[in-house]
Each structure stands twice: as C-alpha cells, then as structure tokens.
Amino acid sequence: MTARKAKRTRWLLALLAVWQCAAVYAQEKSKGGADLLAQLYADARKEGTVIIWGPTDAIIYQRAQERLNKQYPGIRIEHFESIPEPLVQRVIAETQAGKPPAVDVIQSGSLRALRPLIDRDMLVAYPGWERSFGLDAVYANQRFVGAYNHIAMPASAGEAYWAFREALSRPTPTLFFEDRSLHSRADEVQEHSPGLRARIARAGERLTIVAAGRAAALAEDAANELAKDGWRDRVEVVSLGFVKPIDREAVLESARKTGRVLIVQDEPPWSGYAPFVRCLLDRLPAGALAAPPRLICGADQFLPFWDERPFLPSLEAVVAAARELAR
Numbered sequence: 001m002t003a004r005k006a007k008r009t010r011w012l013l014a015l016l017a018v019w020q021c022a023a024v025y026a027q028e029k030s031k032g033g034a035d036l037l038a039q040l041y042a043d044a045r046k047e048g049t050v051i052i053w054g055p056t057d058a059i060i061y062q063r064a065q066e067r068l069n070k071q072y073p074g075i076r077i078e079h080f081e082s083i084p085e086p087l088v089q090r091v092i093a094e095t096q097a098g099k100p101p102a103v104d105v106i107q108s109g110s111l112r113a114l115r116p117l118i119d120r121d122m123l124v125a126y127p128g129w130e131r132s133f134g135l136d137a138v139y140a141n142q143r144f145v146g147a148y149n150h151i152a153m154p155a156s157a158g159e160a161y162w163a164f165r166e167a168l169s170r171p172t173p174t175l176f177f178e179d180r181s182l183h184s185r186a187d188e189v190q191e192h193s194p195g196l197r198a199r200i201a202r203a204g205e206r207l208t209i210v211a212a213g214r215a216a217a218l219a220e221d222a223a224n225e226l227a228k229d230g231w232r233d234r235v236e237v238v239s240l241g242f243v244k245p246i247d248r249e250a251v252l253e254s255a256r257k258t259g260r261v262l263i264v265q266d267e268p269p270w271s272g273y274a275p276f277v278r279c280l281l282d283r284l285p286a287g288a289l290a291a292p293p294r295l296i297c298g299a300d301q302f303l304p305f306w307d308e309r310p311f312l313p314s315l316e317a318v319v320a321a322a323r324e325l326a327r
Contacts, residue, residue: 155216179214198247204236207326212240
C-alpha cells in the first residue's frame with residue numbers, strides 16, 4: 001500500500017478502513033493518537049474520496065465502505081481492479097513529472113512490486129503504526145509494509161486453547177497453524193495462560209529437541225520411546241508454541257543446560273523456524289555446545305494428498321538422531 005507524501009491523509013484513512021473490514025483495527029488509546037486520527041479524518045472529509053487500485057474483489061471494498069460510513073461518514077471509496085506493477089510505474093512517472101498521482105492506495109501482497117517505491121522513499125511514514133497495531137515489520141526507513149506479528153503452531157490441546165483464546169483478544173491478526181494429526185491427542189489445559197513462552201514438554205539433561213506443532217508432538221513421542229530404554233532424564237523437549245515470536249530465552253537456556261540440540265520441523269530445511277533457531281544458537285559462547293546442532297526437516301518437494309508421511313520427519317528418524325547426539 002503506497003502513496004505520495006502529499007496524499008498522506010487519504011492513504012491513512014483508506015488503510016484504516018481496510019483494516020477495520022478485516023477486523024484488525026485497534027482504537028488509538030493515547031490522547032496524542034486520538035488527536036492525530038481526528039485531524040486525519042477532518043482532512044479526509046475535505047477531499048471526500050479515496051481511490052484504491054488493486055486485485056481484491058470489489059465486494060471487500062463495499063464492506064469497507066459500510067464500516068467507513070459508520071465510523072467515518074463523508075468519505076467515499078472508489079475501487080478499480082488492477083495488478084500493482086503498472087500502477088507503481090505510473091505513480092513514479094506522475095511524481096517525476098510533478099503531478100499528483102491519480103491513485104491514493106495500491107494494494108499488493110508482493111514486496112517485489114513495491115520495491116521501486118521503497119527504493120525511491122515514496123512510502124508514507126506513520127510513526128504510531130507499530131505502537132498502535134503491534135506490527136514489527138516496518139520496512140525501509142520506518143515505511144510500513146505489513147506483517148503478522150504472531151504465528152502459532154500448537155503441539156497440544158493446552159497450547160491450542162490458550163493461543164486461540166488470546167488471538168481473539170489481540171488487535172492484530174494471528175496466523176494459526178494446527179495440524180489435524182494432533183486432534184486425537186489427549187492433554188491437560190493449563191489453568192493460566194503461558195503467554196508467548198515456550199513449553200518444556202519434557203525435562204532432560206543430555207539433549208534438547210526444539211520443535212513446534214506436529215513436530216513437537218513427534219519429539220515428545222521420541223522422548224517417550226527413549227525413556228523405555230533407560231533414557232528417561234536425558235532428553236528435554238522444548239515445544240515452541242509460537243514460531244513468531246520465538247521464545248529465544250527458553251531455547252538458549254535449554255541449549256546451555258544440555259549442550260546438544262536437535263531441531264525438528266515439517267518444513268524444508270531452508271524455510272520454517274529451524275534455520276532461525278539454528279542461527280539463534282550462534283549467540284552462545286564458543287564451547288557452550290558439545291556437538292553441532294542438527295536439523296531434521298521435511299522433504300523439499302510438494303506433499304502428495306494421499307500420504308504425506310514418507311516426506312515428513314518420522315518417529316524412527318528422530319529417535320535415531322537423538323541417540324546419536326546424546327550418547
């Protein structure tokens with residue numbers, strides 16, 4: 001979403017309308033924020049129209065208009081369907097010619113499409129955005145691009161309950177990835193919310209297994225198998241619960257305690273949370289780990305609909321890797 005700086009007022013009001021439509025708008029709590037919003041609204045009413053170009057179905061903007069009419073009457077949305085790339089070039093050309101752009105808002109889910117505007121510092125800055133909406137992806141000299149600040153991957157009923165409950169009360173979107181294979185697993189729900197902290201699913205002294213979602217449940221099963229062979233207190237399982245933000249302190253504390261780390265995920269090796277956790281371990285001082293961290297990841301290919309299991313980490317693979325690291 002972009003605009004020329006001279007169009008700051010209309011850009012922000014349109015953006016607020018779209019966010020309200022998606023049920024992610026949070027009211028400004030501070031007096032300064034309220035004053036700013038009131039001034040933006042007053043200026044926007046003078047212009048009267050917000051022009052939005054983007055690929056989204058017009059019905060979305062019809063609903064946004066309904067919400068806008070209730071809270072900010074007197075502002076009309078005009079939406080035109082278009083792909084963002086030619087519009088970006090049009091905005092640049094009009095700006096270079098000294099003309100105001102004919103478009104106020106460009107909707108795009110691609111940073112690549114917005115790159116020419118980012119490079120020319122043509123995105124509008126709103127210093128209260130990160131504070132008000134809890135977003136942490138502020139790109140290119142505090143210019144807002146957008147992000148999800150919370151991504152949940154529960155591995156148990158308790159994690160799913162609290163992650164979903166708190167997502168409903170959060171003003172910004174939460175991506176919620178819950179693997180269907182976990183629906184048949186029994187688990188106790190904690191009385192109090194753990195917040196964004198990771199869960200120590202099993203305590204151990206010799207090896208840390210870091211995982212989230214289905215992979216964390218798999219790690220618990222692997223620890224149970226190893227316990228049958230007398231390794232009851234050797235393996236510690238850290239269930240992340242959230243892959244964004246990741247509980248870094250829990251990961252580092254467990255790694256320092258055991259000195260060996262196995263990271264398990266269903267995603268391919270250069271995606272998902274495993275590469276981040278692996279890089280996080282580099283913060284430990286030299287010699288803190290007795291062995292290099294090891295990753296067990298899913299296959300780098302599309303998963304077939306009929307049976308995903310041959311392409312995902314298995315119980316046997318996790319048990320074998322844990323034995324090799326912890327011996």
